[in-house]
Amino acid sequence: MLIAPLLLLLPGSSPPPPPPQYRTEEARGYVCFRAPGPIVVDGRLDEEGWRAIPWTEPFVDIEGDARPRPRFRTRAKMAWDDDFFYVAADLEEPHVWGTLTRHDSVIFRDNDFEVFLDPDGDHHLYGEFEINALNTGWDLLLVKPYRDGGPAVDSWEIPGLVTAVHVRGTLNDPGDEDEGWSLELAFPWGVLEEIARTPCPPPDGDRWRVNFSRVEWQHQVVDGRYRKVPDTREDNWVWSPQGVVDMHRPGYWGDVVFSAAAPDTVAFEPDPSRPARDFLVRVSEAQRVHRQENGRWAASAEDLGIDPAAFPTFRIEATTDGYAASVEAPEAGGGEPRRWTIRQDSRISPEPVSP
Missing domain, CATH: 2.60.40.1190 (Immunoglobulin-like)
Structure with a gap:
């Protein structure tokens, strides 16, 4: 899945300066x-x-x-x-x-x-x-x-x-x-x-x-x-x-x-959480550009020019160190979804979704 279409601009917003380079091809x-x-x-x-x-x-x-x-x-x-x-x-x-x-x-x-x-x-x-x-x-x-x-x-x-x-x-x-x-x-x-x-x-x-x-x-x-x-x-x-x-x-x-199966008897199945995680990586890249341009981390999707409708569960919060951007994503095998969070230092991690 391409990452680029996941960052949608809000109507009437100016596009944020894009990262100078980023991957758009599908990961292997x-x-x-x-x-x-x-x-x-x-x-x-x-x-x-x-x-x-x-x-x-x-x-x-x-x-x-x-x-x-x-x-x-x-x-x-x-x-x-x-x-x-x-x-x-x-x-x-x-x-x-x-x-x-x-x-x-x-x-x-x-x-x-x-x-x-x-x-x-x-x-x-x-x-x-x-x-x-x-x-x-x-x-x-x-x-x-x-x-x-x-x-x-x-x-x-x-x-x-x-x-x-x-x-x-x-x-x-x-x-x-x-x-x-x-x-x-x-x-x-x-x-x-x-x-x-x-x-x-x-x-x-x-x-x-x-x-x-x-x-x-x-x-x-x-x-x-x-x-x-x-x-x-x-x-x-x-x-x-x-x-x-x-x-x-x-x-x-x-x-x-x-x-553990015999070679070439199991086909690769994409990670169902990968689109959400790729989206967060792209958010992280946009945050870097925003900070370079404005001297601070963005505190909202609107600051980044991102339409929250791209991922309805997306949220971004200011932290004492920087920010935390997160989104819910399904798990392989139909397990309970988890909320993936990326920080200002690019570390990404999952947590169970709160009831």
């Missing part, structure tokens, strides 16, 4: 099945544990349809068992190269693949892992998004994480053309429980917010070695488009549903 969805066989983390994706597991859609530009399609295909897979949450990816790449070999380097200075995990979907306390073709990794924890004050906890580690890369070609050799590289990551449940704040593996039907990113630099060959093209920004290709060059907007990430 994926069913993460239990692995039907053992997965050996060696970077190759040919074992039984992966064969029946479906691929995600090919990645798109981080800004979505506003930008050209990526030059090279990127796809990912996810699976789980009693010990690990597995992520695999395949990256088409005619020139595989890398320079960083020290753990916790700023890996996106090389071409890389990145994983973002927000298990409870509240936009706070989420994990990030980046890896390059040399199998060098960087793990960090975000207490909240950078634009909400962060911080990023660079000292956070993932004990027991298993990683591997397989290069189909030759690494750091500009004299030939490669096919690409693939990778496997095995995240131990014990560490993910820290940010999930619930027992892991997740119960059947549980949903996580997840996204993947690929950073790709244009290069040239100088003295027989790969070099980035000077003064040229990187490409950012992602699974679920963000609408802006910023991966740290968890409200725009995809939905991953965990299933």
Whole structure:
């Protein structure tokens, strides 16, 4: 569902200054099945544990349809068992190269693949892992998004994480053309429980917010070695488009549903609360613009130019710290509706609806 139509202007009101960029494409969805066989983390994706597991859609530009399609295909897979949450990816790449070999380097200075995990979907306390073709990794924890004050906890580690890369070609050799590289990551449940704040593996039907990113630099060959093209920004290709060059907007990430069923026997069902939550994310973006323009948070839908009829249960309240905007939304499986609330620091959370 597109987000844009949910912000309706009141008759006679002036449109508020729109956020400079925001996502309008539909978020991605994926069913993460239990692995039907053992997965050996060696970077190759040919074992039984992966064969029946479906691929995600090919990645798109981080800004979505506003930008050209990526030059090279990127796809990912996810699976789980009693010990690990597995992520695999395949990256088409005619020139595989890398320079960083020290753990916790700023890996996106090389071409890389990145994983973002927000298990409870509240936009706070989420994990990030980046890896390059040399199998060098960087793990960090975000207490909240950078634009909400962060911080990023660079000292956070993932004990027991298993990683591997397989290069189909030759690494750091500009004299030939490669096919690409693939990778496997095995995240131990014990560490993910820290940010999930619930027992892991997740119960059947549980949903996580997840996204993947690929950073790709244009290069040239100088003295027989790969070099980035000077003064040229990187490409950012992602699974679920963000609408802006910023991966740290968890409200725009995809939905991953965990299933104990056999692979490819359960279809992805959209989260019935997602339209309301997306609406609140858009309200949050409008609030940021209002504060920049007026030096204060808006205290009403009218201040934001939003028609309350878009969601009849929508309300916004001033708080000692800023504001709280909320709306009622249905739950999966026909459960009792809950009221979702987003705050000025972008944290979103549900509460039972009061009788």
